[in-house]
Every structure is written in structure tokens, then in C-alpha cells.
Amino acid sequence: MTAPNPAFFTALARLGDDRLVLGHRTSEWCGHAPILEEDIALANIALDLIGQANLLLQHAGAVEGAGRDQDALAFLRDAMDFRNVLLCELPRGDFAVTITRHFLHGLFSVLQWEALSRSTDDTLAGIAAKALKESKYHVRHAGEWVIRLGDGTDESRRRAQDALNLLWPYTGELFMQPADEAGLVAAGLTADVSQLEPAWRAQADGVLQRATLTPPATTWMQRGGRDGRHTEHLGHMLAEMQIVARSHPGAQW
Amino acid sequence: MSDAGERSWPLWEVFGQEGDGEAHQHMGSVHACDAEQALQFARDVYARRNEAISLWVVPSAAITASTPEDMGPFFDPANDKAYRHPQFYKVPKGVKVF
């Protein structure tokens, strides 16, 4: 049994909530994708992400030591208690938004998992090592699509550039290192995300260039999710996600 | 609806190797616009349950196959060549291991 550790709990919730919320958004595509093969591909990505969230929130519950399991954390917390970045909760949008978001967040995830696979917390290191392989595939899948959409037709290029313009101001939050994790980073439990930005930017630029897409000039970055201040979208998403679980308090499923 | 898109996505045949040392076997097919996408779709469609450790994709149009009419001339002549098989040959009784 791990000793309760509130700061580490919050850090794990940040990791888990990113994947839960993005996985949920991705699952909204099931049955509605542009082609049957891609429907199956998107479901695989959603399953990977929800699977990661399942492990991370389970670990978070254990670290918190308050008797909450992963389902209590996923289905019984209010929006204010979620710690995902705003990028993950934006509506799924068109296929360009979905793919571009997977690319931008996936690239970040690969770097984050690489760092976290060296965590001094064995459970987290194990989850990170497993998730790293999944995220590498997500980046390959999304990256190839970004190139095809960007360098496809006039319409697809416009949509891909619109998606990039929409999402770009939400990427800064990925690299804002929360002040309350300083002790965890020092102890080697979690990684300092601010260190990951140069590598992320270099890799993103490489693919975007091949896709003939350009990040917008804007430097203003949206933030708030890591501290529980969200967009209006998350509340609606959770209302749907949590309705059955919350309508039957204490029930088993 | 014009739908030039999907119609021109060619069909690819998918071959997968189930385990180390095994031969690649036909698993099914996917529609994809190019080889990289065909490979990814093959992975997502046919390897969801650990069915493969390696995948090949081949444009269906690139496969040349024998026809049912070929069956006689192609394969029947091999029927009467028993001397190609080890059972055709006698080994003296005393020899246990050959």
C-alpha cells in the first residue's frame, strides 16, 4: 500500500484525465468515420487512451488513499476536479480537428512517456513504458493523415490549416509545468514538461512542413485545465459520460 | 455525389505472420489509398487480437493466379510421382534410425 500523497495524486489525475477525455472524444467517432477502415483505426486509438486512463486513475486512487477507484474518479468527479489540458476537451470537430489534435497531443505524449518510463515510481514507469508504444503508433497514424490532408486537395488543406489554427493556442498548456509538482520532479516521480517543448516543436514542424501547413503566428496560449478551470465543453461532455453512473448511486455495473 | 475518392482506393491483400518462424498467411483485404495507409489499416483491422507479429500488404491487382481451368494440367501431373516422397523407398528392417 502506497502512503497517501496528494501532490502525486494530482499529477496522476493530470496524466489520466488527458487520456480519458481525449479517449472519450475519440470514441464519439465510432460508427461515423470517413471510411470503415478508419472507423476501426480510431476505435483502436480510443481504446488505447481509455485503457491508459484506466491504469493511471486506478493508480491515482491508490496514491490518494481515500478509497476512490478509477470509476469513482472518472464518473463521480465534477468538471472542476478534472485536470486535463483544454486541448483534449474541445469538441471532436471535423476529421481534420480530430487528426490534428491526435498528432499534436500524441507527439507530446511520446515525449512524456519516454521521460516517465524512468519515473522512480515503478507503477507509473510501467504504465509509461506500455503507453509509449501505443502513442508512437498514434503519432504515426495521425502524422500520415496530417500529411495527406495538408497536401491533398484544396478543401482538405484549408480544413487542416483551420484545425491547426484552432488547436495551436491550446498546445502551450501541455508544456506549462505545474508549480505544485516541483517536489515530485525533484524526487524523480514525474517529469518536467517544460523541458519537452523544443523536441516537440522540432518534430511537429517536420511533419507540418511536409503537409505544407504553417502554425499560426499567435503566441497567446490558453490555459486552465491543469488547475480545474475548463472550457464550457467539458461540463457537457461529462453530463453525458456520467449520466448512467450518477443516476444509480452505489450500483455495480 | 461524385465520390471519386473511395472508388479509386485500390484493394490490398493482407498477409500476416502469426508467430516467430511461421509463414505469412492470407488474412483478408483492405481498401487504402497507398501502401503506408494499407499497412496501417491492415494492422488496425486484422491484428487487433495479437494475430500477427509481421504484416505484408500487396495490391490485389498485382497478384497473378492460376485459374480453375489450369487445375488439371498444373497439378494432376504431380499425382503419380511417388518417387519424390521418402515413403517410396524401403529401408532394411534392422535399421532403426535413418
Place this chain on the structure above:
Amino acid sequence: MTGTVAEDPARLAEFEARIAADQSIEPKDWMPERYRSQLVRMMSQHAHSEVVGMLPEGNWITRAPSLRRKMILLAKVQDEGGHGLYIYCGTETLGVDRHDLVQQLLDGKAKYSSIFNYPTLSWADIGAIGWLVDGAAIVNQTMLAKASYGPYARAMVRICKEENFHKRQGYEIMATLSRGTPAQKAMAQESLNRWWWPSLMMFGPHDKDSSNSDELMKWGVKRKSNDELRQRFINLTIAQVKAIDLTVPDPDLRYDEASGDWITGPIDWDEFWRVVKGNGPCNGERIAARRKAHAEGEWVREAATAFAEKQQRDNRATTDTQQTAGATDE
């Protein structure tokens, strides 16, 4: 085009002898035109059913009440998409394009299993569908895995293997609800009440009213009749209903000692034909959802095609340049 074609009697006799000998018919083999068209009809309906079948269950992915249930349901609905894909590919071996089959579905010209024109109204419906609808489908598909057409049979073998978990997860949901809170148990019973009769209808009309059955059985595509399969399903399911303390909505249900069969009351075939002919609760919505996804995906499919064409042009240009360069070197 079909039915009226006079087939070469010698080839037809040879073909029917192969069927009688339980040989597998492969894409390049000669086959009667009517065999081909019946297969295309049946396989494409089957594929459409898998794809449209994603919608009623997909309706609850975003509301599944636990992470475990969410992952199971997503994996299950994903499988249905995969199964549609396998069967479409099998149909393409008969010389039809998947695109044309999909277009027929979108145009409202193709049939698919009527069960998917019923709405999913509670979480328990996810249990009932997995247990009853997939359960009925497995009874049917186990038979089709022995179908005379090789690509269809092979797709079915793969599908049956994958569907094993579908029925189990559905039954597990129902069992959990039934032993849960009173509200959960009521949810399970209400759902069983709605899905019981439509799932019996899934096997199609009674043998005496089934127009395609004789031909499909003669050619070994179907190996058992609608009524035989339905009876098998009923016998299997009644025991499962009792085991989780629920009841089927049929006051006439009785056990027949002589045959060992459970005999149900009359099936409402008016309802069946009403839904088949397009007036089920969700016929319009299901096709509208498929149309919307297809229309919204159009630009994506076009983009991928345009990119692939550009790459091919670039590759050719590179090869040409290299060849020219090589020639100059010499």
C-alpha cells in the same frame, strides 16, 4: 439479368455435384448466375447489417457506466465494423465494388437486419443486444461458417471466433443488472421485454413463407432452415433467462416434453413486415446517420486519393530524372 439466364446444363450438373460433395466454391470457379446473385444479395445484406448495427450500440459508448464497460462496448462495436469489412471484402470477390454496395445502402435500396431499426433506450439494451441479438446472430453464423462459398465461410469462421465475447459481455451485463438494485433489475426486465420478440424475428419468416430459403439451402449457402435455427436459439436462451431470474414476455411459452423444445406463442409477423418495409421506429434515422457520415467523409477520401496520385506522379518524375541522369553519365 438473373433467373432468366439459361445455364449450360453440363456445367450446372458439375457445379451441383461439387455442392453435393461439400466442396468449397472459390471466386474464379464457374457458378450459376443465380448462385452469384443470391450470394451478393445475402452477403451484402449481412455486411450492411454489421455496419448499421454499429449505430444502436454506438449510441451508448459515451454513456457506459464504468471504464471497463466503456472499453468492452467500444471494442465490441468496433468488431461489428470489422465484420462488415470482412464480409464486404468477401462480396468483392464476386466482382462487385464495395463502393456500389455502400451506395445501395445509402440510397435506401439495400436491406439489412431489421433488428437495428429498434432504438436503444436504456443501458440494459446494451446487455440485451449482446446477449440476444448477437446470440441469435451466432446461431446463424455458426451455420454460415460451413457455407459453400469459400470467402463467405472463411469470413464467418473469423467472425464467429471474434463474436464469442459479444454474447458473453451482454449476458454479463444482464446478469449484473438482475442481481443489482431494484431499479437495475427493472431496467433489465424492461429491456428483455422489448428485445425478446424482435430477436426471434431475426431468423426471418417461417419456412413456409421464406422465398429465398429453398434456393440458398439447395446450394449449400444456408445449411439449416429459419425455423430450425430459431428453435435452437429459443431452447438455448430460455435456460439462460431463468438462470438470471428474468422472464420472457410470453404467457403462452411452454415446454414440449416430446420434442424437448420450448414452444413460444405466435410471433407478430405484421410487426416484422412493417419494420422490413421501412416503418420501424428508427429506419430513417439509421440511414440518415450513415449518409451523414459518408457525406462528411467525402473530402477526407478525396484528399487521400489526391495525395496518392501526387506521390505517384512525383515518383515517376524522380525515376525519369534518374534515368535521364544515368543516360548522360554513360
